[in-house]
Amino acid sequence: MELLVSVALGVLTASGVYLILRPTTFSVVLGLTLLSYAVNGLIFFGGRLKAGAPPLSVPGLTNQTDPLPQALVLTAIVIGFGMTAYLLAVALKAKSESGTDHVDAGETR
Amino acid sequence: MMAHLPFLPVLIPLVAAVLLLMAAKADIDVKRGISAIAVGILVTAALTQLIVADDGTVRVYRLGDWPAPYGIVLVLDRLAALMVALTSVLAMPVFLAATSGTDARGPHFHAFLQFQLMGLNGAFLTGDLFNLFVFFEILLLASYGLLVHGGGLQRARAGIAYVVLNLSGSALFLIALGLLYGLLGTLNMADFGVALQKVAPEDQGVVAVMCALLVTVFLLKAAVLPIGFWLPQVYTAATLPVAALFVIMTKVGVYALLRVTTIGLMAAPFTADLLQPWLTWLALGTIAVGAMGMLAASSLGMVVANLVLVSGGTLLLAVAEPGAQSIAAALYYLVQTTLVTAALFLLADALARQRGDAEDQLAAGPPLQNYTFLGLLFLVFGVAACGAPPLSGFIGKIMVMQAMEGSVHPALIWTALILSGFVAALVLARAASVFFWEPGAPGIVDKPSVAYVPAPGLMLAMILLTVGIVAVSAAAAPVAAYTRAAAEQILARDAYVSAVIGDPAAVQREKRP
Numbered sequence: 005m006e007l008l009v010s011v012a013l014g015v016l017t018a019s020g021v022y023l024i025l026r027p028t029t030f031s032v033v034l035g036l037t038l039l040s041y042a043v044n045g046l047i048f049f050g051g052r053l054k055a056g057a058p059p060l061s062v063p064g065l066t067n068q069t070d071p072l073p074q075a076l077v078l079t080a081i082v083i084g085f086g087m088t089a090y091l092l093a094v095a096l097k098a099k100s101e102s103g104t105d106h107v108d109a110g111e112t113r
Numbered sequence: 114m115m116a117h118l119p120f121l122p123v124l125i126p127l128v129a130a131v132l133l134l135m136a137a138k139a140d141i142d143v144k145r146g147i148s149a150i151a152v153g154i155l156v157t158a159a160l161t162q163l164i165v166a167d168d169g170t171v172r173v174y175r176l177g178d179w180p181a182p183y184g185i186v187l188v189l190d191r192l193a194a195l196m197v198a199l200t201s202v203l204a205m206p207v208f209l210a211a212t213s214g215t216d217a218r219g220p221h222f223h224a225f226l227q228f229q230l231m232g233l234n235g236a237f238l239t240g241d242l243f244n245l246f247v248f249f250e251i252l253l254l255a256s257y258g259l260l261v262h263g264g265g266l267q268r269a270r271a272g273i274a275y276v277v278l279n280l281s282g283s284a285l286f287l288i289a290l291g292l293l294y295g296l297l298g299t300l301n302m303a304d305f306g307v308a309l310q311k312v313a314p315e316d317q318g319v320v321a322v323m324c325a326l327l328v329t330v331f332l333l334k335a336a337v338l339p340i341g342f343w344l345p346q347v348y349t350a351a352t353l354p355v356a357a358l359f360v361i362m363t364k365v366g367v368y369a370l371l372r373v374t375t376i377g378l379m380a381a382p383f384t385a386d387l388l389q390p391w392l393t394w395l396a397l398g399t400i401a402v403g404a405m406g407m408l409a410a411s412s413l414g415m416v417v418a419n420l421v422l423v424s425g426g427t428l429l430l431a432v433a434e435p436g437a438q439s440i441a442a443a444l445y446y447l448v449q450t451t452l453v454t455a456a457l458f459l460l461a462d463a464l465a466r467q468r469g470d471a472e473d474q475l476a477a478g479p480p481l482q483n484y485t486f487l488g489l490l491f492l493v494f495g496v497a498a499c500g501a502p503p504l505s506g507f508i509g510k511i512m513v514m515q516a517m518e519g520s521v522h523p524a525l526i527w528t529a530l531i532l533s534g535f536v537a538a539l540v541l542a543r544a545a546s547v548f549f550w551e552p553g554a555p556g557i558v559d560k561p562s563v564a565y566v567p568a569p570g571l572m573l574a575m576i577l578l579t580v581g582i583v584a585v586s587a588a589a590a591p592v593a594a595y596t597r598a599a600a601e602q603i604l605a606r607d608a609y610v611s612a613v614i615g616d617p618a619a620v621q622r623e624k625r626p
Contacts, residue, residue, distance in 0.1 A: 024281065029273060036280050043287045050295030073294065076243055080287055083250045087283070090257055091276045097261075098269035107273060 009049055016042035028105045029095040033088060040084040047077045118165060119174040119189040121158040122197045122234035125151055130227035137224075141217045148223040152204050155230065159194075159201035166194035167595065169602065171612035173240070181240070181614045182301035188240035188613060191599035192444070196237040196368055199448055200361055202581065203455055204230055206574035210354040210459050213568035218263045218352075225262065229255035229358065236365050240613055242293070242300040242327075245369065246286050249334075253279050256362060259355045260347060271350030278343050282333045289326040296320055298622070302372065303613035306380030306606060317383045324384050327373060334366030335425055338398040345406060348418040353462035353473075354574075356414065357455035363425050364447055371432055371440065375603045376610075379435075390521065392433035399426030400529050404536040413461040413473040413548075416540055417454055420498060423533050424450040430526055431513050439516035440600035445593050446513055449505035449585050453497045456578035460490055463571050464548055475547050488549050490575055495545065497582050499537035500530075505586040510534065512593065 016038050023035025051073030059071035099105050129151030133144055166172070166189055174187040208226065216222040232252025239245050261272040294300050296316055297308040312320050329340070336344040344363070348356045378384040403422030410416040424446070431443035461473040464487065471478030481487060493504070500506040510530055517526045585592055602608070614620055 024277065032273075032277055036277065036284075039281070039284050043284045043291070046288055047291035047294075050291040052295070073291070076291070076294070079243070079247065083247070083283075084280075087250070087254065087276070087280055090254065091273070091280065094257070094261060094269055094272045094276060098266065098273055101266045101269060108270070 005053055009045070009053065013042045013045050013049075016045070027107055029098070029107055030105055032107065033091055033095065036091070037088060040080075040088070044077050044080055044084070047080060048073050115165070117174070118158070118162060119172055119187045119238055120176075122155060122162065122201065123187070123231055123238065125155045125158060126227040126231035126234065130224045130231065133224035133227060134221070137220050144223045145212050145216070148208060148226060151227060152201070152208050152230075155234075156201045156205060159198040159234075162189060162194040163198040165189075166191050167598070169598070171602075171609050173613050174238075182299050182304035182620065185244045186240040186301070186613055187235075187238040188302075188609070189238060190609065191595065191602050192368075192372070193237050195444065195448070195595065195599055196364070197234050199364075199451055200230065200233045200237070203358065203361055203451060206455065206459065206577045207354050207358040209570040209574035209577070210357065210462060211352075212570040213354075215263060215352045215354055221258065222262055225255045225258040226358070228252075229259060231255075233361060233365060237368060240302050242302060242305065242373075243290055245302075246283070246290060249286070249365070250283065252362065252365065253283075256359065259358070260351045262355060263352045268350050271347050275343060275347045278333070282330050285326055285333075286330045289323045289330065292319065292323045293327070296323070301614065302376050303610045304617070304620070305373075305377040307610060307614075307617040309377060309381035309384060312381065312383070321384055321387065324373075324378055324387055328370060328378075328387065331366045331370040331373070332395070332429075335363050335370065335429065336366070336399070336422060337425065337429060338395045338402060341399060341402070341422060341425070344422055345415055345418040348421065348458075349412065349414045353414060353458050353465065354571075356418070357458040360421060360451050360455045360458070363421060364428075364451060367425065367428050367432060367443075367447065370429075371443070372603070374432070375440075376606060380606060388433050392429060393520070393522070393526070396426045396429035396433060397525070397529050399423070399429070400533050404533045407536055407540045410540070411475055413464065413475065413544055414458065416475075416544060417457040417461060420457065420537060421454050423537070424454060427510075427513060427530060427533070430530075431516055434517060434520050436516070436519075437597065437600040437604055439513075440603070441593065441597040442509070442512035442516040444596035444599055445589075446509035448592065448596070449497065449509045449582065452578055452581045452585065453494060453506060456490075456494045456575060456582065457498060459571060459575050459578065460487070460494055463487060463490075463568065463575065466566065466568060466571075475544055477547060477551050481549065484549055486572075488545070490579060491541075491545050491549070493579055493582065495538075495541040497586070499541060500534040501538065503586065505582055505589065506534075508586060508589045508593075 020035045020039030020042060023031045051070035054069045057067045057069040059069050059074055061068060129147055132147050136143055172189040176185045229252055232248050232255055235248035236245055236252060239248055257272060257276055260275060261268045296319060299305060299308050333340045348359055378387055400423050403419045403426060406419030407416050410419060428443050428447055431439045465473040467481050468478035497504040497506040500510040514527055514530055517523050520526060610617060
């Protein structure tokens with residue numbers, strides 16, 4: 005299970021970094037999204053991998069999981085979502101003004 | 114009211130920003146009014162904090178009254194009070210300068226300004242690492258809005274680069290926080306240091322790497338050499354009053370580095386020397402790149418943006434050197450350099466307004482109308498910026514140089530500091546001669562002189578900053594005593610820890626899986 009999760013996060017991160025380095029803003033946005041999936045997963049699994057354990061302290065229940073990473077990941081998801089939306093808005097604005105999706109659009113050469 | 118004092122610098126701008134969003138369709142004068150009142154109250158609250166914090170107690174504000182380290186706390190000590198006061202005082206001239214026209218170019222300038230102030234103050238006051246991330250995001254999101262304020266392709270392009278860079282930085286921040294929480298079981302800053310001391314030897318490697326990642330994120334914000342090239346382009350793309358506000362944003366990185374180092378990294382032997390010796394070299398490199406950038410700059414805005422790089426490098430030199438003396442010097446230098454570079458950005462704005470298409474380019478333009486006044490301001494700001502006596506730049510640089518006496522390479526560091534001052538003097542003198550002595554040189558500019566539009570807000574803003582710079586120079590002794598006390602306070606970790614979480618041994622720990 006640990007291996008599977010690590011590989012999944014690694015593939016997401018690698019794809020994200022590759023896409024961020026692409027020259028079109030659309031790829032960059034996709035790359036940032038993949039990277040933020042990887043990061044959110046990492047925070048979540050930072051609370052340890054545990055199946056069938058509630059994030060609650062219930063009397064008599066011995067098997068529970070750490071609730072804080074779940075709260076942290078929720079915050080991170082919301083912030084990442086907002087930031088990505090904003091980035092898309094700026095990218096669209098740049099595209100409408102320069103007519104191209106290239107990250108260096110309109111640069112004087 | 115006094116019990117809630119630490120929270121006010123976050124609350125006031127938040128309330129104002131919400132009001133401003135609701136009044137989005139209102140007249141610009143209404144928005145200016147709301148913003149002015151909020152900045153006025155904020156400055157009062159921040160200065161009160163500055164005085165209150167000087168008694169040396171670490172005040173802890175527990176949000177929702179949750180006990181630390183489980184809940185989020187705001188912590189008011191001298192360092193936090195100093196940074197909040199600096200931010201709030203800087204907000205006044207930025208606000209005034211923006212009211213001279215640039216704030217009317219988009220509907221939400223004042224809302225963004227208030228959100229930015231909220232994020233900055235929150236980042237300075239918070240005592241929790243994840244909350245620091247959240248406040249970073251608030252100030253960044255506001256800064257994205259302020260950066261593209263005014264429109265235009267150049268701003269949109271700079272905006273994309275800036276947003277992508279900071280989103281990547283945020284991803285690194287979250288990776289560090291996620292794994293640090295997983296390994297240490299805490300994100301409270303006071304508890305972070307305590308937890309670092311208890312890390313099992315087999316985990317020390319991972320924890321050190323995550324701390325290094327955290328430091329990297331702060332260095333990205335502080336614009337240090339290999340990851341600082343974003344700064345000049347972003348600062349010059351923004352409208353100049355916004356650039357003046359952005360000056361404080363690099364200082365957030367320096368502040369966060371200072372805070373996390375003193376409260377956390379220095380607590381445990383395996384992370385205590387994480388910053389040395391490479392931070393000194395990176396800081397020296399930043400100074401060199403900034404100085405070269407100043408020489409190559411073609412506009413006053415670009416000169417000042419590179420000056421921000423140089424002053425950031427100078428600050429980090431002092432932060433990299435352990436001890437109260439160097440931290441005190443760094444804090445004094447931080448206060449004065451923030452005021453001076455912001456003042457220069459505003460002056461560039463005042464010059465650009467009169468020069469038509471020549472803007473703030475270092476090329477001959479139309480003659481200036483009120484050149485005596487602007488020339489005197491240029492002299493004051495320039496003297497302070499290049500570190501010549503008698504103004505604050507000189508005092509700050511002397512303090513940093515004295516603190517560096519015991520470092521590994523004092524000669525090298527002194528040379529870098531003096532040379533960068535010379536370069537600044539050279540470049541600013543050349544700029545002044547272009548702006549004030551050779552206006553309308555034949556064959557270069559044949560455009561008629563631009564109609565002079567008085568900008569009372571901008572002039573008042575520059576006078577305020579001049580007063581601030583002279584005050585920091587004349588009252589150097591009390592200011593330096595305050596920064597010295599702030600440095601000693603953040604180095605006294607135990608007082609901070611016991612104020613926030615009480616006795617670390619008595620804290621109830623959950624069983625880690």
